[in-house]
Amino acid sequence: MLFMPTIAIVSQKGGSGKTTMALHLATSAVYAGRETRVIDIDPQATSATWGDWRGDFKPEVMTCPPVRLFSTIEKARRGGAELIVIDTPPHGDTASREAVRVADLVLIPTRARAFDLHALEATAGLMSYARKPAFVVFNAVPARATRMIEEATKAAEAMGLQVCPIQFGERAAFHRSSGTGEVAAEIEPDGKAAGEVDALWKWASGHITLKQLPARGA
Numbered sequence: 001m002l003f004m005p006t007i008a009i010v011s012q013k014g015g016s017g018k019t020t021m022a023l024h025l026a027t028s029a030v031y032a033g034r035e036t037r038v039i040d041i042d043p044q045a046t047s048a049t050w051g052d053w054r055g056d057f058k059p060e061v062m063t064c065p066p067v068r069l070f071s072t073i074e075k076a077r078r079g080g081a082e083l084i085v086i087d088t089p090p091h092g093d094t095a096s097r098e099a100v101r102v103a104d105l106v107l108i109p110t111r112a113r114a115f116d117l118h119a120l121e122a123t124a125g126l127m128s129y130a131r132k133p134a135f136v137v138f139n140a141v142p143a144r145a146t147r148m149i150e151e152a153t154k155a156a157e158a159m160g161l162q163v164c165p166i167q168f169g170e171r172a173a174f175h176r177s178s179g180t181g182e183v184a185a186e187i188e189p190d191g192k193a194a195g196e197v198d199a200l201w202k203w204a205s206g207h208i209t210l211k212q213l214p215a216r217g218a
């Protein structure tokens with residue numbers, strides 16, 4: 001397959017924020033001038049439904065069964081895509097493995113509570129064979145949760161996972177915007193959620209190789 005920067009959002013736990021993170025990150029990439037496709041390999045197709053609500057606005061959301069991931073990325077490339085973000089199902093060992101296989105960067109959203117951290121072990125197990133850059137991203141972090149995050153970071157590191165320096169807080173703008181086919185920055189441009197997404201995109205884009213954008217005015 002030809003070169004295609006790909007970010008996979010993976011976690012074995014439902015409700016950890018995979019779809020929210022995939023859609024927000026991909027939309028930030030679009031605003032940064034990157035032709036981006038979301039590929040939704042979750043049979044529940046939540047990202048694809050968001051794409052329907054969004055209509056003609058980018059990013060386009062494609063769907064495919066996990067075994068069609070390579071060919072769907074190739075189709076996206078022929079359609080002009082320069083970045084892929086993959087949204088995956090929970091409990092989807094095969095799907096998660098396929099997504100990790102094609103990814104240059106794996107993000108693992110998780111809430112920082114005990115049950116979620118317990119579920120993180122399954123994802124850590126998957127990553128231990130993969131030899132891909134993978135980072136836990138704490139999501140829906142409550143206000144004043146410094147101690148909780150310190151402990152969750154230790155737990156993730158003990159599983160052999162790295163922790164992303166950016167976190168998403170527990171913020172209404174994430175779910176309010178998703179329900180209308182939008183992202184947080186579109187309903188609250190100066191809100192905290194928008195700032196966190198922007199920070200995650202800046203950080204993530206430093207961990208993948210994107211082709212050079214043409215110079216301004218060129």
Ligand SMILES: Nc1ncnc2c1ncn2[C@@H]1O[C@H](COP(=O)(O)OP(=O)(O)O)[C@@H](O)[C@H]1O
Nearest residue numbers: 014015016017018019020140169170171174175
């Ligand atoms: N940072 C957040 N703050 C508030 N609500 C969130 C946040 N992240 C996700 N949610 C909400 O939590 C629910 C599950 O998120 P979702 O992205 O669908 O998880 P997954 O795809 O892992 O199942 C959704 O209702 C979503 O809007």
Ligand SMILES: [Mg+2]
Nearest residue numbers: 018019042046
């Ligand atoms: Mg989902």
